[in-house]
Amino acid sequence: MPELPEVEVVRAGLEPAVTGATVLGVEVFEPRSLRRHDPLAGVFETLLTGRVMQRPVRRGKFLWIPLEGTPRRAIVAHLGMSGQILLREPGTVEAGLLRIRLHIEHPLHGELWVHFVDQRIFGSMAVDALVPTADGAAAGLGTDEPLLPTQVAHIARDPLDPAFDDAVFFAALARKKTDIKRALLDQTLVSGIGNIYADEALWAARIHYAQPANTLSRVKARTLLAEVRHVLEKALAEGGTSFDAQYVNVNGASGYFSHSLNAYGQQGKPCPRCGTPIVREQFMNRGSHFCPRCQRLRLR
DNA sequence: AGCGAGCCCTGCGCGC
DNA sequence: TGCGCGCAGGGCTCGC
Numbered sequence: 001m002p003e004l005p006e007v008e009v010v011r012a013g014l015e016p017a018v019t020g021a022t023v024l025g026v027e028v029f030e031p032r033s034l035r036r037h038d039p040l041a042g043v044f045e046t047l048l049t050g051r052v053m054q055r056p057v058r059r060g061k062f063l064w065i066p067l068e069g070t071p072r073r074a075i076v077a078h079l080g081m082s083g084q085i086l087l088r089e090p091g092t093v094e095a096g097l098l099r100i101r102l103h104i105e106h107p108l109h110g111e112l113w114v115h116f117v118d119q120r121i122f123g124s125m126a127v128d129a130l131v132p133t134a135d136g137a138a139a140g141l142g143t144d145e146p147l148l149p150t151q152v153a154h155i156a157r158d159p160l161d162p163a164f165d166d167a168v169f170f171a172a173l174a175r176k177k178t179d180i181k182r183a184l185l186d187q188t189l190v191s192g193i194g195n196i197y198a199d200e201a202l203w204a205a206r207i208h209y210a211q212p213a214n215t216l217s218r219v220k221a222r223t224l225l226a227e228v229r230h231v232l233e234k235a236l237a238e239g240g241t242s243f244d245a246q247y248v249n250v251n252g253a254s255g256y257f258s259h260s261l262n263a264y265g266q267q268g269k270p271c272p273r274c275g276t277p278i279v280r281e282q283f284m285n286r287g288s289h290f291c292p293r294c295q296r297l298r299l300r
Numbered sequence: 301a302g303c304g305a306g307c308c309c310t311g312c313g314c315g316c
Numbered sequence: 317t318g319c320g321c322g323c324a325g326g327g328c329t330c331g332c
Contacts, residue, residue: 002325035308036328061326081326082310097310120309122326178302187327194325264325285305287323 002061002079004158004192005235010085011058011142017087018065018114019055021106023048033099033118036078036151037126047127048075048102057148059140060158060191064128064149072130076149080122088113100125126151137163158192159229160236170221176213182284183213184228193228196264197235199289201228203263203271208297209288215298234260263289 026045028034037044052068053075063085064074077085084096090103090111100116116125128149133139139148140161157164169190176183183189184198193201202209204227207220216224238260262272267280271291280287 006325032309078326080309081324118309119311120324120326122309176302182303185326196325286325 002081002083003194003197003235004058004061004160004232005197005239007058007061007063007079007192008141008236009239010079011056011063013087014056014063014065014085014114015142017106017109017112018053018104020052021104021109021112022052023050023102024105024111025049025103027101027103028099029101030097030099030118030121032121033116033124034126035121036076036124038128041073041127041129044125044127047073053104055142057140057142059148059152059161060155060187061194062140062149062152062155062191064152066130066143066145066147067127072147073127074130074149076126076128076151077116078123080118080120080124082119083123084115084117086115086117088115128152135163155187156189156191158232159190159225160192160232164190166225169225170218173213173216173221178213179210179283180207180213180216180224181209181288185284190228192232195286195288196261197228197231199264200231200262202295203290204231206294208295209283209290210297212299263291265289 026048028044034044041047054066054068056063056065062076062078064076066072066074088094090113092113094115094117096117097119098115099118102114103111104114105111128151130147131150131153133146133148136146138144139146172189173183181198181202184193184201201224205220205224207216207224263278266278267289268277270276271278271294274291274293276291276293278289279292280289
């Protein structure tokens with residue numbers, strides 16, 4: 001589930017159900033899903049029970065739900081590679097690997113169960129303190145407050161964030177000697193991009209994944225950022241149709257991939273632009289998919 | 301400072 | 317059918 005568009009679908013789906021709702025109870029079935037919860041801050045279940053949740057916020061792939069009251073805290077969720085957050089009627093038997101359940105009561109919708117399902121347990125939930133943003137601007141999508149969880153403080157803004165600073169990003173690229181794909185995946189530089197959308201944006205911008213970041217021309221860098229935004233927005237628009245106002249119905253394998261991908265997972269198939277077969281190479285212990293004709297490595 | 305390796309995990313599909 | 321292997325959309329820490 002895990003890149004920006006998918007996490008945003010979850011955030012938007014949670015919003016009407018959890019905003020203003022009270023946590024009635026918490027069940028943790030898998031303690032490893034709390035790996036990123038600091039026990040010194042208190043017991044996860046205790047910190048949540050009885051608290052009222054505010055509007056969910058997202059920055060990059062991190063999602064958090066601020067809690068009313070002081071000190072300011074939030075439930076932080078990261079989906080990792082396989083996490084899902086699902087809204088269920090109380091009593092629903094979860095088919096997937098249920099790790100954490102929140103019992104909540106919304107003033108309009110009544111009681112609901114919030115299920116954190118995660119096969120690989122790379123994802124996590126935590127209750128974390130909120131701290132001021134470095135730039136004083138709103139912390140992410142879903143809030144006007146310049147407050148974010150401590151464990152998200154080092155994460156850069158994402159390219160769809162109105163406070164994302166293009167000039168700072170271009171300047172950082174110009175200093176980076178590393179491969180451009182590594183830079184795109186560096187969440188402290190720009191957040192929300194994962195392996196799929198990195199490959200898609202690089203394909204659209206006709207840039208080889210191993211092109212050193214500091215060799216991109218200004219024009220090429222602008223094109224790349226524009227394509228990153230385009231692919232994220234396109235995926236968001238397509239993913240945004242799979243939930244309704246009451247229930248998040250998140251399906252990790254939903255529609256987008258099958259018909260909109262140009263490079264990711266398309267190895268052996270013709271490049272939609274020039275017909276040359278897409279190649280898959282190992283990079284950073286992951287697959288990188290690219291067109292060897294459109295995306296040439298240019299070393300100067 | 302920046303980078304690669306290793307690690308955290310489970311389950312699926314594939315080839316033998 | 318069974319088994320071993322490689323694969324999976326992420327991110328943190330460690331050592332060089």
